[in-house]
Amino acid sequence: MKLLKIILLFIGVLVSVSCEDDLNPFGEPDEKLILNCVLGGDRDTQIANFSRSYYVDNFDPYSYTDDNVIGDAHIRVWFEDSVKIFNDTIAQPGEGSKYEKPLKFYYHNSFVPAPDTDYEIEAALPDGRKLKSITHSPKLVKFSAAQSDTIIPPLEKDFVLIRWRSFEETPLYAASKFTFIYFKRENGINIRYVKDIPHKYEKHNGKNVPFFPEPSYISSIDVPLLTFETALEEIWDGVTPKEDYTILAFILETIIYDQNLTSYYASKAELEEGFSITVNEANYTNIEGGIGIFGSYIKQYRAIKFSHDYIRSFGYTPGLTE
Amino acid sequence: MKKTIKHTFVLVFVINLLLSLNIYSQQKGTLRGLVTDANNGESLAYGNALVTELNMGASTDERGYFVIPSIPANKYYKVKISYVGYQPKEINIFIRPNKVTHVDVELEPSSFELQTIEKVGKRVAEKNATDIGLQRISIKELESLPKGVETDIFRSLQYVPGVRTTGDVSAKYYVRGGAGDQNLVLLNGVTVYNPFHALGMFSIFDPEAINNVEFYKGGFSSEFGGRLSSVLKIITKDGNKNKFGAKFSGSYLTAKGLIEGPIPNGSFMITGRKSYSNDIMKKFMDDRDVPIDFYDASFKFNISPSFSPGTKIEVHGFTSKDNLEQNDPLEEDYKWENNLFAFKWLQVGEDTPLFFNLGLSVSTFSGEVIPNLSSTRPKSNDLTDITLDVDFSYVYDSKDELSVGLQIKDVETNLLLENNKGIISNVGSSGTKFNAFVKYEFLRFENFGMDVGSRVNMTFLSSKAGSVLEPRLNLTYNFSPLLTIKGAIGFFQQDLSTLSNEDDIITIFEPWLITPDYLNPSSATHYIVGLESHLTENLTLKMEAYYKDIQNLPAVNQNKFRASDPDFLDGTGEAYGWEALLRYNNDPINFTASYANAWAYKEVEGWLFYPKYDSRHTLNLGLEINLGYGWQTSIMWNFNTGLPFTKLTGYYDKFYIDDYFFGGNYFDTSRPFTLLDDKNLGRLPDYHRLDLSLTKKLELAFMKFELNFNIINVYDRKNIFYFRRDTGKRVNMLPILPTATIKMEL
Known part of the structure; x- marks a missing residue:
């Protein structure tokens, strides 16, 4: 009986102290400077973003809506014997952004990075602090005529294959997709549209779900003809006569990073599966004096001919000469 | 190779020197016994035998054998055999000169469980035992383990001082600052590579099938190799040698069965367990649906041919499989399995105290991540281990014991990954390890014991060779009944490890890899000192302090961004601490208190940090009371100070290139990303939990029943498991959870 009393007393004490202990997961705030700039070879306006880290003590970083952009910096990009000085401007944040006020960013609107070129970025603050990084834009790839299909649909094959060759010493990631351009006659006017062709479709809950290839080291793309057919059928709205659809061109877009x-991308690819519980996400940064990313990519296009009979088999009008 | 021959020569020389020290006596004899359960013939490990007149004794080994040499011959002696939970037995034996007198002893189980523990012989037998760091769990202790959701041998290890887990959710354990893959798990002497079910929540071993367990926390002797931290040696039951029987039991999670019975000159046992409900799993995973289906099955056949006295041949197998199928083409699936098949030949010398073991085994592990249409990358890992073991042990008249063995281990690993190359690539390898061990146990002095030996590595699994010798030394000196001092020092190597990110709270895919050629095999040196004191007849205190130095520790490269970046980096580790274990046994009360004060560090690329299982203070209290009439209750309380975690120091808007065709603007593709403090500098709140268990055993007609009712986390302590940095959501471990199991025995 005495033992029972002791046990009950022990449990009673434990129950009284069993409330949830508070956890302070926050360390000392540590301000970091963040510089992001990706030079795109497919556009003449390049954008850089320069900001500072922020601190909230409520676990909800979306509750921080103050402007954290560093607005009085000098951002320059050097290459060969030239320099591009970025200007600052403001833009409205996109829909769904946590920021409500216009945000400042840096840009240069006549700058198309060339392939196979060294670029160096420098962001300097008035207090003398500097962030730096370098990148080397990728070399152009060469599409292989011998190993690629040249017409849609290919002869005696049920997929379309395009291969290319890289001239890099170290393999680089690439991503590619097929698109087709078409006109749709609406109220007597031809409206231009672009339709992406995914890598494949999968049925999910009775609907076609498109899947696009992830960036990878693979230097080719192959897409089943069935996917082309599904994409071609998807553009019909069910009302407009099919002959009012004019298919203009099939294009392969390839981005080399x-x-x-x-x-x-490789660091993102290492993200774990859904049942692994990971608390530290891999984070690649390459900015000296801060964090962020400075990189570049080039985009190449290749047109693929198509058979007019193939287009007509869908009821559409082929647009260009065969 | 020249060096190896030289080392081997030195060893042989030392052994010869040791042998020459043996005292030769012509008028003495040796008593050897095999102690078994009278009801089912199962061997009883860790029992005691005492020649009362001479006050000479010995403990039974894991096979149930004891050997008492150097007994003056040509005379009858009374020998008392005792074992926890069994009625002691006294027999008269005539000791023949210069011969081994063999006796088979059958003990009757006590009329009710956990009867008074018979102490006779125990202290005599253990006076000079070189058993520092060793925890033994006998067949009776297994029966009284806390049941929880599912009785689990691994979960029970967490009550051993020096053993840590990272929470209620995982049965994975860490020993004295070592990583999870540094623990060797042996089932009947065969390595099991992934001994876990259901994301690591439970072990794959059914306690019903286990005869005894030996757990070495460090400083283990030279018969064990290939791991840096600990050895868990599990011996399964042989099966009832006298009659056919069956057991069935069910919990909220699984249903299981066991059938056993005699076969000509032997016995067999077949077990099976299958999960049937996932409801309880949600409690472990924050109410998330975990569609896991798992099963395991094992068999063991053994025969002792009548035409070959002293021979025992065993064939045993084990399989376990887990499937996590989400039945959604947009979600990934997982599966992993272990398979094991082994043949074992044990030969006991007919007229000599010689034991010979030959084992041939195949152990495989495979795991796979099947991405379906999810963005998860496909991965698969398989490992095949084929091992041949031969070992001898011989007990001299002086009581000294010599053991030598040879092991040939061939391991092949395959790890198929897609993520690095965009195509499937295999980063596995294979290797064959030739290694031997020699161990000499000085047990001739009543108050002093020494175990000296070494492993001799002729080749390694990895292409980079480590040290040829792995010397081990274990000492015991008994000053008085009140004080025994013990110590151990040893060098250990490991060239097979898992590629798992230690920062993950739960890792579902942990592939095994042979140490790659750009790293050296990892190694550790253990230094352990301890004392043992039998303060009273019922009260025992054990204390141990240790220091462990780990070199060439493979650490997962957290900054592997390129295909050419290595998967592992070279790290180091250090762990030290002290532990105390207090036991009070006085029927009907059994009280255990254990405390550990430990420090563990790791260093990778110049960064020193606490590993995730580093806890400064651990206290476990356990009380078992036999209430009589088949009622038994236990109370377990576990406390440990907080585990490390990495604090966050702020956020920044990370630029996510989600659309690789780059259609968006900067502000649409930026999302908050956490900035972290130095690794693992923060501490989670302290953990404590109280579990209650009540068991009733009863017999109805020809059936025996055992009903067990448990309450896990009685006072509903909100022990934190982790918090999500992206949302700040706090995820706690198990809430208050009543569970029940029922067992039926025919």
Whole structure:
């Protein structure tokens, strides 16, 4: 009986102290400077973003809506014997952004990075602090005529294959997709549209779900003809006569990422499966004096001919000469 | 190779020198016994035998054998055999000169469980035992383990001082600052590589099938190799040698069965367990649905041919499989399995105290991540281990014991990954390890024991060779009944490890890899000192202090961004601490208190940090009371100070290139990303939990029943498991959870 009393007393004490202990997961705030700039070879306006880290003590970083952009910096990009000085401007945040006020960013609107070129970025603050990084834009790839299909649909095959050759010493990530351009006659006017063709479709809950290839080291793309057919059928709205659809061209878009962006994607690829509980996400940064990413990519296009009979088999009008 | 021959020569020389020290006596004889359960013939490990007149004794080994040499011959002696939970037995034996007198002893189980523990012989037998760091769990202790959701041998290890887990959710354990893959798990002497079910929540071993367990926390002797931290040696039952029987039991999670019975000159046992409900699993995973289906099955056949006295041949097998199928093409699936098949030949010398073991085994592990249409990358890992073991042990008249053995281990690993190359690539390898061990136990002095030996590595699994010798030394000196001092020092190597990120709270895919050629095999040196005191007849205190130095510790490369970056980095580790274990046994009360004060560090690329299982203070209290009439209750309380975690120091808007065709603007593709403090500098709140268990055993007609009712986390302590940095959501471990199991025995 005495033992029972002792046990009950012990449990009673435990129950009284069993409330949830508070946890303070926050360490000392540590301000970091963040510089992001990806030079795109498919556009003439390049954008850089320069900001500082922020601190909230409520676990909800979306509750921080103050402007954290560093607005009085000098951002320059050097290459060969030239320099591009970025200007600052403001833009409205996109829909769904946590920021409500216009945000400042840096840009240069006549700058198309060339392939196979060294670039160096420098962001300098008035207090003398500087962030730096370098990148080397990828070399152009060469599409293989001998190993690629040249017409859609290919002869005696049920998929479309395009291969290319890289001239890089270190493999780089690439991503590619097929698109087709078409006109749709609406109220007597031809409206231009672009339709992406995924790598494949899978049925999910009775609907076609498109899957696009992830960036990878693979230097080819092959897409089943069935996927082309599904994409071609998807553009019909069910009302407009099919002959009012004019298919103009099939295009392959291929993006080649530089070494920095390749590493960025590789770090994302290491994200674990859904049942692993990971608390530290891999984070690739390559900015000296801060964090962020400076990288570049080039985009190449290749048109593929198509058979007019193939287009007509869908009821559409082929647009260009065969 | 020249060096190896030289080392082997030195060893042989030392052994010869040791042998020459043996005292030769012509008028003495040796008593050897095999102690078994009278009801089922199962061997009883860790029992005691005492020649009362001479006050000479010995403990039974894991096979149930004891050997008492150097007994003056040509005379009858009374020998008392005792074992926890069994009625002691006294027999008269005539000791023949210069011969081995063999006796088979059958003990009757006590009329009710956990009867008074018979102490006779125990202290005599253990006076000079070189057993520092060793925890033994006998067949009777297994029966009284806390049941929880599912009785689990691994979960029970967490009550051993020096053993840590990272929470209620995982049965994975860490020993004295070592990583999880540094623990060797042996089932009947065969390595099991992934001994876990259901994301590591439970072990794959059914306690019903286990005869005894030996757990070495460090400083283990030279018969064990290939791991840096600990050895868990599990011996399964042989099966009832006298009659056919069956046991069935069910919990909230699984249903299981066991059938056993005699066969000509032997016995067999077949077990099976299958999960049937996932409801309880949600409690472990924050109410998340975990669609896991798992099973395991084992068999063991053994025969002792009548035409070959002293021979025992065993064939045993084991399989376990887990499937996690989400039945959604957009979600990934997982599966992993272990398979094991082994043949064992034990030969006991007919007229000589010689034991010979030959074992041939195949152990495989495979795990796979099947991505379906999810963005998860496909991965698969398989490992095949084929091992041949031969070992001898001989007990001299002086009581000294010599053991030598040879092991040939061929391991092949395959790890198929897609993520690094965009195509499937295999980063596995294979290797064959030739290694031997020699161990000499000085047990001739009543108050002093020494175990000296070494492993001799002729080749390694990895292409980079480590040290040829792995010397081990274990000492015991008994000053008085009140004080025994013990110590151990040893060098250990490991060239097979898992590629798992230690920062993961739960890792579902942990592939095994042979140490790659750019790293050296990892090694550790253990230094252990301890004392043992039998303060009273019922009260025992054990204390141990240890220091462990780990070199060439493979650490997962957290910054592997390129295909050419290595998967592992070279790290180091250090662990030290002290532990105390207090036991009070006085029927009907059994009280255990254990405390550990420990420090563990790791260093990778110049960064020193606490590993995730580093806890400064651990206290476990356990009380078992036999209430009589088949009722038994136990109370377990576990406390440990907080585990490390990495604090966050702020956020920044990370630029996510989600659309690789780069259609968006910067502000749409930026999302908050956490900035972290130095690794593992923070501490989670302290953990404590109280579990209650009540068991009733009863017999109805020809059936025996055992009903067990448990309450896990009686006072509903909100022990934190982790918090999500992205949402700040706190995820706690098990809430208050009543569970029940029922067992039926025919």
